[in-house]
Amino acid sequence: MEVLQAFCGRIDAVNGRLNAIVYEDRERAFDMARRRDELLRRAPGEAGCLHGVPLTIKLNADVAGEATSNGVPAHARRIAAQDSLVVANLRRAGAVIVGRTNVPPFSFRWFTENPLHGRTLNPWRDDITSGGSSGGAAVAAAAGLCALSHGTDIAGSIRYPAYVNGLAGLRPTPGRVPAYSPTVDMRFAGLQMFSAQGPLARRMDDVALGLRAMVPNGFADPTWVDVPLEAAGDAEPVRVALVDEIPNARLAPEVRDALAQAARSLTSAGYAVEHAAPPGIDEALELWLAIVMTEVRVGMFAEVEAMDDPSILASVRAMIDCAPPADLHGYAVALARRDGLKRKWHEFLERYPLVLMPTSCRAPMPWGADLHGTESMRMLLVDQSPLIAVAAMSLPGLNVPTGLANGMPMGVQLVARGFREQRLLAAGRVIECDAAMPWCDAPGG
Template identity: 60%
Template sequence: MERGMMSVRPVASLPPELWKWDATDLAAHIKRRTISSLEVMVAFHTRIDEVNPRLNAIVQADRDAEISAALRADAELTSSVAPVGPLHGVPITIKLNADVEGQATTNGVPAYKVRVAEHDSLVVANLRRAGAIIAGRTNVPPFSHRWFTENPIHGRTLNPWSDDITSGGSSGGAAVAVASGMGAVAHGTDIAGSIRYPAYVNGVLGLRPTPGRVPALNGTVPARFAGLQLFSAQGPLARTSRDLELTLRAMAVDGQADPIWINTPLDYPDDNAACPVGLIDEIEGVALPSKIRSALDIAARALEAAGYKVDPVKVPSMRDALELWLSIVITENRLGMMADVDAMDDHVSSTSIHAMASCAPNPDLRTYVTALAKRDALRRKWQALFVRHPLLLMPTSCRLPMKWDDDLGGEEVIRKLLDDQSPLISVAALSLGGLNVPVGQDDGLPLGVQIVGAPFREILMLRAAAAIEQSAPTRRVYD
C-alpha cells in the first residue's frame, strides 16, 4: 500500500447507519458513488436531531447550506474530470473559535457576536479545499479557556457517557460530537490540552499537532501574543487513527499566509518502524490513580505486541514546564483577555480564570522574559530524550474525568488541578505534539493515554496509536 493510502472496507461489512461510518470509508464510498454525500448529510442530520437536544455539542448550523453543499459535492463527481479532495462530501464540525466566512467567531463570549468573519480561517479553507462540508459549529467555554464547556450564549455541553462528568474543554463540543456520532471528525484547538483532554473524557482520539504544522491564522484575531503563537495548535478529533491522519493531511496542506506555519514534510522514511518508546509513569508531585496506571500498562503491552520496545524513562520536570506556561500565558492574559473576562459578568468563567491566574508568578517583564529563556533550556533536555526515544507514552491527565465545576474551589484546588493536568500543559509549553488514545472504559467511563512525539513526527505518533487500537479496541458510546 502506498504511503498515506487507506484501506477501505466493503459496504457489506459496515454498519447500516451512515453516521457510524469512519470518515475514511465515507470519503472513499462517496468518491466511488456507492453512497452519496446527500445521504451522508441526511444521516448525520437525523443523528444530530436525535442526540444534540440533550448533549448540546453543535450550537450553530445552517441546514440549507449544508444540504446545498452536499448536492454540489455529488454533482461534481459526475461533471468534473479533476480529482476530488480526500474529504470530498464528508461532513465535519468547526470549533466556535475558528473563522467561518459570514459567521460570528464568538468563542463563547457574548460581546464577540459582532466578530463576523469576512473570510474562512486558513485551516477551514484547507478543509473546504479537501472537499469537507461544514456541518455545524461546536461549543466552547468562554475564550476557549477552561476544561469544562459551557458559556452564557449556548449553555452547557454534556458528556455522552455521563451527565455528571465534564465534557472537557475547550474543544468539548467537538469531542462530544464525535463520540456521540454527530460527526466522524471534528476540528479543535489546543493551548493547554484543549483537544487532548476532551478526547480523553469522551473516549475518542484527539491529535494536537506540533504548533506550526497546521495554519492558525484567524482574520477576526489580527494579533496574537507570543504564548498563543508558540503553544497553540489546530488539530482533529476522531474515532480512529486513520481518520485523524486523513484529516491532518487535509488541514496541513497550505498555510503560506500564516507566518507561524512551517512547510515541513509530514512523512518520514521510518514512520512505520517500531521505534523505542519511553514510558513515563511517575509524575513529579502527583500520585497516579491505579486506573491510570492500568491504562498505561494496557497501552504499553499493546505497543510491545506490535514490536515497539517500551522502557521506563525519567522525564525532565513537568512542573517546571507548567510554571513556564503559567508565567507566559497568564501574564499575557492579564494584559489582554482578563478585562474582557471581567466585563462579561459570568461568575463561573471569572472564578475559574482568576483562580488559575492566582497560581501564576507576578506579571512583570523579568518573570516573562526569564520564562521564555528557561523554556529554551528545558526544550533542549526534552529534545535529548527524543533522540533516544522518538515517542513517549504518558498519562493524558493524572486524574480520572473530573466532575462538573471541579475548578471552582479557589487557588488550592486549582493548584492541585494544574499539577494533575501537567502532562497536558507541559506538552503545550514545549511546543510538542500530543495524542490521546482511548484504551477502554472503567466503571462506564473512558480511559485514555497520551502519546507524545518529537517535533513534527505526527505520523509516527499515529502509527503507534493504530497499534494500540488494534490490541486494545474501545467500546463506542452508542454500541
C-alpha cells in the same frame, strides 16, 4: 447527499440533549453536498481527501458569514468576512461543514459551558465534564453528529476532550496547521508557540485523514511551517519511554492500568518500552503559567471580568493566582528558561523517539472541579501537567483511547519530536487495535 442527511438525522435525535453543535446552516451544508455530488459525477478525479465528509468547526475559528463568538456574549456578532486558513483547507479537501461546536468562554477551561449556548454534556455521563476547550467538538464526534471535528489546543484542549469522550485527538506541532483567523487582531507569543489546531475522531485513520486535509496552503500565517507529513521510519517500532510517575501527582489507578495496557500493546508490536522520566514536567508547567498567564492579564482578563459569568471568572482568577507575579523580568526569564528546557526534551526524544505518558493524572473530572479556589486549582494543574508540559515544549501529542474504566472512557498520551505526528498515529493504531471503544454502550453515542 445521503451521508449528510444521515448525520443531520443523528443531530436531530441527540444534539438537543447533548448541546455539542450550537449553530447550523443546513441550507448551506446541503448546497455544498449537492456540489460535491455533482463534482463526483462530472470529474471524480478532482475529489479531495475529505470529499463529502461532514465535519464541525469550533466556535473560535472563522467561517465566512458566521459569528466567531468563542463563547463570549460580547463577540456574538463578530461575523467573519472570510474563512480561517484551516477552514479554507478543509473546504478545499471537499469537507461539508455541518455545524459549529461549543466552547467555554475564550476557549479557556477544561469544562465546556458559556452564557451564550449553555453546557455541553458528555455522552457517557452527564455529571462528568465533556472536556474543554474543544468539548463541543469531542462530543460531536463521540456521539456520531459528524465524522470529524476541528479543535484547538494550547493546554490540552484537543487531547483532554478526546480523553473524557473516548476519542483519538491529535494536537499537531504548532506551525504544522495554519492558525490564522482574520477576526483575531493579534496573537501573543505564548499563543503562537503553544497553540495548535487539529482533528478529533473515533479512529486513528480518520484523524490522519483530517490532519492531511488541514496542513497545506498556510503562507498567510507567519507561524506556518511547510514540512512534509511523512518522515522515514515513522511507522517502525522505536524505543519508548514509559512515564508512569508525574512530579507532585498521584496517578489514578485506572490511569496507571491504561498505561500498562498500552505498554503491553506496543511491546507486542515490537516497540522497546522502558521506564524513563522526561526532563522537567513540573518546570514546564511553571513556565507555561509564567508566560500564558502574564499574557492573560494583559490581553484577556479585562474581558473576563466584564462578562456575567462567575464560572470563567473564578477559574481564570484561580489560575492567575497559581502563576508567578506578572512583570517584564519574569516573563523574559521564563521565555529564556523555556529554551533550555526544550533543548533537554529534544535530547530526551533522541534517546526515546516515542513517549507514553498520561493524558491526565485523574480520571475524567466532575463538573466544576476548577471552581474550588486556588489550592484546588494548583492540584488540578499538577494533575493536568502532562497535557500542559507537551504544549509548553511545542510538541505534538495524541490521546489514544484504551477502552472504559468504571463506565467512563480512559486513554493515554503519546508524544514525539516536532513534526513527527505520523509516528504518533502509527503507535496509536497499535494501541487502538487492542482497545476498541464500545460506542454502542454510550447513552449518547
